[in-house]
Amino acid sequence: MATGRTHRPATRSRGIPEATVARLPLYLRALTALSERSVPTVSSEELATAAGVNSAKLRKDFSYLGSYGTRGVGYDVEYLVYQISRELGLTQDWPVVIVGIGNLGAALANYGGFASRGFRVAALIDADPAMAGKPVAGLPVRHTDELESIITDNGVSIGVIATPAGAAQQVCDRLVAAGVTSILNFAPTVLSVPEGVDVRKVDLSIELQILAFHEQRKAGEETTSAQEPAAAVQPRSSAAARTPAAGRAAGKGPDGDVPAVMPA
Amino acid sequence: MATGRTHRPATRSRGIPEATVARLPLYLRALTALSERSVPTVSSEELATAAGVNSAKLRKDFSYLGSYGTRGVGYDVEYLVYQISRELGLTQDWPVVIVGIGNLGAALANYGGFASRGFRVAALIDADPAMAGKPVAGLPVRHTDELESIITDNGVSIGVIATPAGAAQQVCDRLVAAGVTSILNFAPTVLSVPEGVDVRKVDLSIELQILAFHEQRKAGEETTSAQEPAAAVQPRSSAAARTPAAGRAAGKGPDGDVPAVMPA
DNA sequence: CCATCTTTGTGCACGCGTTCACAAAGGCAT
DNA sequence: ATGCCTTTGTGAACGCGTGCACAAAGATGG
Known part of the structure; x- marks a missing residue:
C-alpha cells in the first residue's frame, strides 16, 4: 500500500466515498480473475473473501455504484467488471x-x-x-x-x-x-x-518503518515491556543539553538523494 | 502511496493511533533534513508544513509520544529525531x-x-x-x-x-x-x-486506478456531465443478457503473472 | 400460485481520526 | 519581579468509515 496521500480532505466525489474508491481496484482484480475462469455470478460473501474485505463493506461499497446485484443470487461478474471499470475511468486510455x-x-x-x-x-x-x-x-x-x-x-x-x-x-x-x-x-x-x-x-521506506514499529511492539510484548531499560521517559529538565546520543538517525546519512522507492 | 493494508482493525498499539504511526516516518524525514542543516529547534507550524500536514494534527501526534516540546519555543530537533526513531524501532537493526x-x-x-x-x-x-x-x-x-x-x-x-x-x-x-x-x-x-x-x-496499479478515477471526474466536471451519453444507468431488466460489451477489462489480459509492482 | 430459502441493500450505532479553539506554560523584555 | 508574547498540549465537537443486523427482494421448488 502506497501510503501518504494528498487528497482533498474528504470531498466525497459524486457520492462515492474515498475509502470505497480505494477498494474498487481490489474488487475489480478479484472479479477479473473470476471472469477469466468464466464464473458467471458471485455472492458478496465470496467476492469479499477474495478481495480480503468484509462482505457488508463490499455490499455497501457497491451500493454507492447502484443496485447491480440480484437478491438470492449475487452479482453478475461481467457486468460488475464493466461497471467498476467504467466508474474508475478504465474504459478509456x-x-x-x-x-x-x-x-x-x-x-x-x-x-x-x-x-x-x-x-x-x-x-x-x-x-x-x-x-x-x-x-x-x-x-x-x-x-x-x-x-x-x-x-x-x-x-x-x-x-x-x-x-x-x-x-x-x-x-x-x-x-x-x-x-x-x-x-x-x-x-x-x-x-x-x-x-x-x-x-x-x-x-x-515509510512502509518498512511502520512494519518495524509493529514488529518492535510484538517483540516488546513477549518480554512484557522489557525494553526501555532505565531512563525511559526521563522528565527531561533543561530544554538544551538533551540529545541522548542518538544512535543512527542523526548523522547525514545517504538520504533524500537516492533514486526512488525507498527513502526515509 | 502504498495502499491496502491488513492491520488489526484499530487496535491502538500502546496508545499510539495507527494513523499517527503512519505519519511518524514523515515527521522523522522532515526532522532529519532539519538536523542535517543544524537547525536546533522547530515549531509545530514549521514542521507541519515541511511534513505536509496540519499543525494541530502534528501536535496531537506528538502528544501521544509524550511532552517533548517547549511552549513558546517549539521542539528540539535532535531530541525529537531520537524519540521518533526509538518509537519506530529504528534504533535497532x-x-x-x-x-x-x-x-x-x-x-x-x-x-x-x-x-x-x-x-x-x-x-x-x-x-x-x-x-x-x-x-x-x-x-x-x-x-x-x-x-x-x-x-x-x-x-x-x-x-x-x-x-x-x-x-x-x-x-x-x-x-x-x-x-x-x-x-x-x-x-x-x-x-x-x-x-x-x-x-x-x-x-x-491500484494507485493509478485511483488517480484515474479522480482524473475522470475532473474531466467530467469541465463539461458538466457530458459523459455517459445515452444509456447511462440503464434500468437493467433481465439479470442475464447484460454484459454491455465491455471494452477491455474482460479478456484474459496479461495479469496476475507479471513480476511485481503494477498489477491490476 | 404459494411457501421457503438465499442474498442483497441499508438504517443505525459506534469508534477512530481530524480540526477547532483555548487555557496553560514558558521565554523574554522591561 | 511583572507583564506580554509565543507556542504547546488538549478538551470537545464533528464527520467519515465500519460493522451489525434485519427487512425487502427475488429465485426456486412444489
Missing part, C-alpha cells in the same frame, strides 16, 4: 509519462501489465543526457527538455515521478505547468501542488 | 529479505538508502536457478530452497515479496512458517496470513 529512469523507473517501465488496464506509457523521461535515446522496455528514453512537448502532444494527464528526492519538486512543477493533474510520486518528498492536482505517494 | 529478484526486486535491492534507517538487506532470494549466485546490488542471489535457513540464521522478521502474483501466497506461507511476522507485499494479490502477522501492500 490514459497516457502516462514516467520521469526518472533509474532502477525503479526502469522497473516500472518494464512492467508488462501497464497497458492491460487502460494505462499506456507514452514516454520515459530522464535528465541524464547519456540516457537519451537509450531504449528501456522498448521505448527510447527522452530528455527532460522534451518534457513539456511530450505532455502536450500526447495529452498526458498522469505523471509518475521516480526521480531522486532533490529533483522531484522541480519535475512536479514542470509536469503540472505542462498540464498534468495527477501525480504518482515515488520520490521521498512531500510535493506541493496547486489546487486541483492529485498526488499519491508510494514510499517503501 | 532489522534484517530484511527480498524474495523475487525481477525488475522490481532488483530495483529495491539497489536502493542505497536501505541501510540508512535501520534496515539491512540480509539476502536476496529468487526461485530461478539461473539467478542463483548472480550478484545483484553486491549480494549473491540465493535460491528459494535456502529461504528457511536464511530466515532462521539471520533472525529475519521482515520479508519483502516482489514475486509474480502466482507465487506470492506460497512464498508468504513459507516466510511466515520460517518466522517472519511482517511482510511488505508488492505482488498484486491479497495475502492471507495468520493472526499476529502484519502485511502491508504496495500496489502501483
Whole structure:
C-alpha cells in the first residue's frame, strides 16, 4: 500500500466515498480473475473473501455504484467488471509519462501489465543526457527538455515521478505547468501542488518503518515491556543539553538523494 | 502511496493511533533534513508544513509520544529525531529479505538508502536457478530452497515479496512458517496470513486506478456531465443478457503473472 | 400460485481520526 | 519581579468509515 496521500480532505466525489474508491481496484482484480475462469455470478460473501474485505463493506461499497446485484443470487461478474471499470475511468486510455529512469523507473517501465488496464506509457523521461535515446522496455528514453512537448502532444494527464528526492519538486512543477493533474510520486518528498492536482505517494521506506514499529511492539510484548531499560521517559529538565546520543538517525546519512522507492 | 493494508482493525498499539504511526516516518524525514542543516529547534507550524500536514494534527501526534516540546519555543530537533526513531524501532537493526529478484526486486535491492534507517538487506532470494549466485546490488542471489535457513540464521522478521502474483501466497506461507511476522507485499494479490502477522501492500496499479478515477471526474466536471451519453444507468431488466460489451477489462489480459509492482 | 430459502441493500450505532479553539506554560523584555 | 508574547498540549465537537443486523427482494421448488 502506497501510503501518504494528498487528497482533498474528504470531498466525497459524486457520492462515492474515498475509502470505497480505494477498494474498487481490489474488487475489480478479484472479479477479473473470476471472469477469466468464466464464473458467471458471485455472492458478496465470496467476492469479499477474495478481495480480503468484509462482505457488508463490499455490499455497501457497491451500493454507492447502484443496485447491480440480484437478491438470492449475487452479482453478475461481467457486468460488475464493466461497471467498476467504467466508474474508475478504465474504459478509456490514459497516457502516462514516467520521469526518472533509474532502477525503479526502469522497473516500472518494464512492467508488462501497464497497458492491460487502460494505462499506456507514452514516454520515459530522464535528465541524464547519456540516457537519451537509450531504449528501456522498448521505448527510447527522452530528455527532460522534451518534457513539456511530450505532455502536450500526447495529452498526458498522469505523471509518475521516480526521480531522486532533490529533483522531484522541480519535475512536479514542470509536469503540472505542462498540464498534468495527477501525480504518482515515488520520490521521498512531500510535493506541493496547486489546487486541483492529485498526488499519491508510494514510499517503501515509510512502509518498512511502520512494519518495524509493529514488529518492535510484538517483540516488546513477549518480554512484557522489557525494553526501555532505565531512563525511559526521563522528565527531561533543561530544554538544551538533551540529545541522548542518538544512535543512527542523526548523522547525514545517504538520504533524500537516492533514486526512488525507498527513502526515509 | 502504498495502499491496502491488513492491520488489526484499530487496535491502538500502546496508545499510539495507527494513523499517527503512519505519519511518524514523515515527521522523522522532515526532522532529519532539519538536523542535517543544524537547525536546533522547530515549531509545530514549521514542521507541519515541511511534513505536509496540519499543525494541530502534528501536535496531537506528538502528544501521544509524550511532552517533548517547549511552549513558546517549539521542539528540539535532535531530541525529537531520537524519540521518533526509538518509537519506530529504528534504533535497532532489522534484517530484511527480498524474495523475487525481477525488475522490481532488483530495483529495491539497489536502493542505497536501505541501510540508512535501520534496515539491512540480509539476502536476496529468487526461485530461478539461473539467478542463483548472480550478484545483484553486491549480494549473491540465493535460491528459494535456502529461504528457511536464511530466515532462521539471520533472525529475519521482515520479508519483502516482489514475486509474480502466482507465487506470492506460497512464498508468504513459507516466510511466515520460517518466522517472519511482517511482510511488505508488492505482488498484486491479497495475502492471507495468520493472526499476529502484519502485511502491508504496495500496489502501483491500484494507485493509478485511483488517480484515474479522480482524473475522470475532473474531466467530467469541465463539461458538466457530458459523459455517459445515452444509456447511462440503464434500468437493467433481465439479470442475464447484460454484459454491455465491455471494452477491455474482460479478456484474459496479461495479469496476475507479471513480476511485481503494477498489477491490476 | 404459494411457501421457503438465499442474498442483497441499508438504517443505525459506534469508534477512530481530524480540526477547532483555548487555557496553560514558558521565554523574554522591561 | 511583572507583564506580554509565543507556542504547546488538549478538551470537545464533528464527520467519515465500519460493522451489525434485519427487512425487502427475488429465485426456486412444489
